[in-house]
Amino acid sequence: MPYEFLQVVFPRPRQVLINGEPMGNTNVLLELEGGEYTVTLTPPEDYTPPRHQINLRHTSALNPLVIEFKEM
Amino acid sequence: MAHRILTVIWVLLLVGQVSGCAHYPVNQPSHTYIRHGGYCFENLAADPKNTDELFICLSFSGGGTRAAALAYGVMEELQKTPVRVKGQDKTLLDEVDCISSVSGGSFTAAYYGLFRERLFQDFRTRFLERNIQGALVARLLNPINLWRVASPWFGRIDLAAELYDRDLFDSATFAQLEQQGRPFIILNATNLGPGRRFDFTQDYFDALGSRLDQYPVSRAVAASSAFPFLLSPISLQNYPPAEGYEPPWWYEGALKPTDWTSRRYQAAKNLDLYLNKQNEYVHLMDGGLADNIGVRAILEAYDHGFLREKINQGKIKQLVLIIVNARTEGEDRLSRRESPPGLLTVAAKTATIAMDNYSFESIDRTRATLYERVQNQKDVEACQRLLDKYCPGAPRLAPFKAEVDTYVVEINFEAAALIPGEDPRDYLDLPTSFKLSKEQVEKLIAIGPRLLRDSPQYQCLLQVLQAEAQGRPRPPECPMGAGIVGK
Numbered sequence: 163m164p165y166e167f168l169q170v171v172f173p174r175p176r177q178v179l180i181n182g183e184p185m186g187n188t189n190v191l192l193e194l195e196g197g198e199y200t201v202t203l204t205p206p207e208d209y210t211p212p213r214h215q216i217n218l219r220h221t222s223a224l225n226p227l228v229i230e231f232k233e234m
Numbered sequence: 235m236a237h238r239i240l241t242v243i244w245v246l247l248l249v250g251q252v253s254g255c256a257h258y259p260v261n262q263p264s265h266t267y268i269r270h271g272g273y274c275f276e277n278l279a280a281d282p283k284n285t286d287e288l289f290i291c292l293s294f295s296g297g298g299t300r301a302a303a304l305a306y307g308v309m310e311e312l313q314k315t316p317v318r319v320k321g322q323d324k325t326l327l328d329e330v331d332c333i334s335s336v337s338g339g340s341f342t343a344a345y346y347g348l349f350r351e352r353l354f355q356d357f358r359t360r361f362l363e364r365n366i367q368g369a370l371v372a373r374l375l376n377p378i379n380l381w382r383v384a385s386p387w388f389g390r391i392d393l394a395a396e397l398y399d400r401d402l403f404d405s406a407t408f409a410q411l412e413q414q415g416r417p418f419i420i421l422n423a424t425n426l427g428p429g430r431r432f433d434f435t436q437d438y439f440d441a442l443g444s445r446l447d448q449y450p451v452s453r454a455v456a457a458s459s460a461f462p463f464l465l466s467p468i469s470l471q472n473y474p475p476a477e478g479y480e481p482p483w484w485y486e487g488a489l490k491p492t493d494w495t496s497r498r499y500q501a502a503k504n505l506d507l508y509l510n511k512q513n514e515y516v517h518l519m520d521g522g523l524a525d526n527i528g529v530r531a532i533l534e535a536y537d538h539g540f541l542r543e544k545i546n547q548g549k550i551k552q553l554v555l556i557i558v559n560a561r562t563e564g565e566d567r568l569s570r571r572e573s574p575p576g577l578l579t580v581a582a583k584t585a586t587i588a589m590d591n592y593s594f595e596s597i598d599r600t601r602a603t604l605y606e607r608v609q610n611q612k613d614v615e616a617c618q619r620l621l622d623k624y625c626p627g628a629p630r631l632a633p634f635k636a637e638v639d640t641y642v643v644e645i646n647f648e649a650a651a652l653i654p655g656e657d658p659r660d661y662l663d664l665p666t667s668f669k670l671s672k673e674q675v676e677k678l679i680a681i682g683p684r685l686l687r688d689s690p691q692y693q694c695l696l697q698v699l700q701a702e703a704q705g706r707p708r709p710p711e712c713p714m715g716a717g718i719v720g721k
Contacts, residue, residue: 164606169632183483186546190635191614193546193607195498195537198487223610224617226632 166196166218167226170203173233177204191226194218201229208234256381256388259453260471264445267476272436273408273446275332275540279415283328286549288319288699289541290556291332292417293529294339295593296459296522297560298666301338303362303675304560307682308645309346310354312556314683315696318703332540334420334433334531336521338666339558340458341402344451347419348406360402362675366668369401370394389466391456399452408434408454409447418540420531422521423457426467427513430504431524433531434458437482441508442516443473457518461666462585467517472508481505484538497537527593529557529600536603545607548635553604554695554717557597557644558682561590563662597644604640605718611637612714641717643692645685653684690720 170178172188179185179202186192188203201214209231221227270276280286294305312327319329335343341361346353373379373393382388399405411419418435425432432438434454439446457468488502507513521528532555535541544550568575575583614631621628647661661681664674686692694712701709708714711721 181483181486183543184547185543186548186635189632190548191632193610193634194542195484196496197493197498198490200486223614223634224631228632 164196165193167221167223168192168194168201168216168218169226169228170201171228171230172203172209178202179204188231191223193223203231210234256383256385256392258388258392258469259450261439261442261444261446262448263471263473264439264443264476267440267479269480272439273412273434274436275418275535277436278412278418280331281328281415283322283324284331284416285319285329286331286544287551288317288329288554289544289550289552290326290330290554291334291532291535291541292330292343293527293532293555293557294333294335294343295528295557295559295561296337296339296520296526296666297562298338298459298668299362299366299670299675300562300661300664300666300678301336301558301560302341303670303678304645304682305335305339305342305558306353306357306362307679308556308558308686309342310679311683311686313351313354317696317699319699330417332416332418332420332532332535334422334528335458336422336526336528337459337461338560338668339528340421340455340521341398343419344403344411344421344455347411347414347417348403348451350414358675358679362670362679363672366397368669369397370668373397391460391465391468394460394465395450395453395456395468398455399450403450403452403455406451407447408449408451411451412447420528421451421454421458422525422528422531423454423460423468423518424521424523425507426517426519428504428507429524430507431521431530432516432518438508440476440479441481441505442470443475443479444470458521460519462519462523465519467519470516470518472511472514472516474511475509481509482538501534501538522589525592525596526561526589527557527559527596529555529596533596533600533603545638546635550638551636552639552641552695552698552717554641554643555600555604556686556692557600557642559593559597559644559646561593561646562664562666563590563648565659565663597642601642601718604642605715607638608640608715608718610634637714639698639714639717641691641695643686643689643695643717645682645689647681647685649685649688650681653681653688656681656684691717694721 169191170188176188177184178188180199196219198217201216203209214229218227295301313325315326317326333343345357379393383390421434423432436446453468485502488498493499611634618631647658650656650658694716697709697712
């Protein structure tokens, strides 16, 4: 199965946690196997929503799934 | 007469008791779970000479002493190859981060993992040039051992493991392997029940609720090389999970029934075998039954393991995979005969055809997977260039954290045809055994470095590293991707 692509948008560089595991930074392309994941950021918990539940599929490097965390 | 019968009964009871006492060493339960603890990549210290930037993994195939000697020759060449990375002089061997091995290749991998440079001092005499098969038979014919193997809990493989432990691995356990740090040695075996790959890493042992640190390396190597029929399986116990155990990050959400076609689902299902505590035992045989190349463990690390994390974090600049494939191919005499082959020939062919085809597919998938990354990087870069040119105000595309320059170098006897003065048949006709002549071992050790130096992908790696060290631009004959498809 091909890999899928995710972009996590946040105003500042921050570590992205995929199912709780550090997996790269915000605002860059993350390459993962397809399927369901929980996406959060490393502390401080100054962002909203607290988490994104995503189903990562049908993406490409040029058309990643884009999710956004806003600063509180 | 009654006296004789009593004596026979007495002897039979004694034999039964002695053999009944023999039991394989049991893996120990784990009571406390430590995330990323024990023998896993994340817990291994890197030598100051080892950078993440240049990330090298080796895979050593099966093939008895033939495979062990070929892998040894390649290691020797890497040790003699100077490179300069981030201003530091070192050898390519200093930069090796992981070695995944199967069967015969596991002897070389484990020995280097435990004893490092000693590999180049005494591995030849202690293993490669030794008649291991003869030593195993001699041990088996020892009357005491004949009684021991009569026990249902002690097999020929346990005798082999004792021999490896005493004569080769100096009773080392995985705790000693952990102390050595990188490279991470992944010793692959096959779980006979489900017919799936199993490796001796803490991730698997965590699922078994067991400690790997106290387990002898010799038994892992024995399992990895337990050739079917000649040797018996190595058995492990599956315990309740240690307190606080959590499955790896990729497991959560992986078992959605509609995702059954994905690799992630299959990997989670594999882990489930050990989390299901009704499966109280694991019986392991030669890793070659599940993957005779050793590359599948590295692909899993690329899918959702330590390689995936490092790539997404932008830590790897060059990802190099050197596959040492000691595959042989006897001349096809069947196609020249009118009469159909006999039962034994058919049985032998049935056992090896699928394995050889699967090995080819494993390497092909590795190349395709790593090349796909290069193509994606090129697509994003080219698209951004067009946007900059024609739509200068458009939002920028999300970039990768870092570009990864990937290399897949395969060492294979077939490539000997390209080397002047070499005949591939000298290697392709070699047997799979633990007994080769000194001359055969010498020839195998010598061909490894020549095949490596002759590989266009390897040549590109050295050229790119040299250009970087000298602050020159990348050589035009080795563009990004040449590490996979050649110059």
